Amino acid sequence: MIYREVTCPVCGCGCDDIEVEVEDNTIKNVKDACGIGKSKFGEIGSLDRVLKPMKREGKDFVEISWGEAIDAAAKILVEADHPLIYGFSENSCEAMKVGIDIAERIRGFVDSQSSHCHGLTIIAEQRTGLPSCTLGMVMNYADLIIYWGSNAMDSHPRHMSRFSTYPRGIYRKQGRRDRKIVVLDVRKTCTAKIANHFIQIEPNKDFELISALRIALDGGEIKQEKIAGVTWEEIKKLAEMMKNCEYGVTFVGLGLTHSAGKYNNIDNLFSLAKKLNDYTRFSVIPMRGHYNVAGFNEVMTWRSGYPFAVDYFRGYPRYNPGETSVIDMLARKEVDAMLSISADPGAHFPRKCVERMAEIPLISIEVARTPTTELAELIIPGVISGMESEATYYRLDNVPLTAKKFLDPPFTQTSSDEKTLRMIYNRIVELQEGRV
Secondary structure: OEEEEEOOOOEOOOOOOEEEEEEOOEEEEEEOOOHHHHHHHHHHHHOOEOOOOEEEEOOEEEEOOHHHHHHHHHHHHHHOOOEEEEEOOOOOHHHHHHHHHHHHHOOOEEEOHHHHOOHHHHHHHHHHOOOOOOHHHHHHHOOEEEEEOOOHHHHOOOHHHHHHOOOOOOOOOOHHHHOEEEEEEOOOOHHHHOOOEEEEOOOOOHHHHHHHHHHHHOOOOOOOOEEOOEEHHHHHHHHHHHHHOOEEEEEEOHHHHOOOOOHHHHHHHHHHHHHHOOOOEEEEEEOOOEOOHHHHHHHHHHHHOOOOOEEOOOOOOEEOOOOOOHHHHHHOOOOOEEEEEOOOHHHHOOHHHHHHHHHOOEEEEEOEOOHHHHHOOEEEEOOOEOOOEOEEEEOOOOOEEEEOOOOOOOOOOOOOHHHHHHHHHHHHHHHHOOOO
16 A cells, blocks of 8 residues: 655654555555655664553563553542643644643643743744744745754755755746855854855854844944954845845754853844845744644643643643743652653753652653653553554644554554543543542
């Protein structure tokens, strides 16, 4: 069976033109995916899959039934005073909705990977507004593409070929020849090597450079020879290039969000884009990493009014990044139970946070064994959204799309992470209402 127009559940590009050949519920061939995507599709059969629920007994895990696993997960969350629900960036929006319902029901915290990657961009959006557009507009209209703190060739391998640099659009019929590519970064990346212009910035000096560009746009002068390692003449040339383009787009990576200045860098860049719209059309798009990390912010916002790091302890949603963010709460040991889904914080969080995760009851809903599952008290098998179950997801430009199912999960007790979370939610309701 050949499935066409399959969505790739890897990065925020959400490429939906993949062709997959399936035989006996096994992927035999994949076409049109990037190297990372092919690895994702190809490794499914070789994953150290979690096939049955497991519960820790001493240093070892023992297999338990699905009913026992759902019951144990619900009891851990209900009995905790400050439980945390974390993850979701590789789940469907439908599963996210149920996960947020659980957090609200148990008066816990809920957060995702966006809290410690593009959460700073979201804070800047709240302060300044997001001068954004869709990737379709980039492909059809943009003649100036800027990558700031983003190495798209490595992080989003098909981004340039599908959306920004090479594709022919309605008003960019010659593709690459009709566009200028500018890369601003602290080192010469693979993306910089194929750009028309590469501007190397001193580390942690992005805010100063953006401010200098705003001054140049206003016709001001700076007597300083170099700003952020870039000469004033180069800055003026870039400002003129941005000012005189027909449609410009800046793609923002974590290199800018995690530079000194944090969300102030993004705030300043959004203000620059707004200023540029006095002369031309200019937009900014964050380079979201995970498959549906943007979807979590969308679902969390329409469920609570806030995009991430939400606290339901008082019975209503509160939002205070730095206080209610996952890393801060774990480091302060405020969390006394945790459910991690489609995430591996055990491999990526700071040591203090991982130590706290090892001290508290940890539930891991995961597709394969990871460092996080080794810390868990309870492991529940996960389903691959967009492959083994249908999924609504948001591309990095916040456009919602639907991913097809083309494989069956290797077990029959659940058909999706949404269903698994729904079973946990229903059991929590029964426990809270005394219906055993």
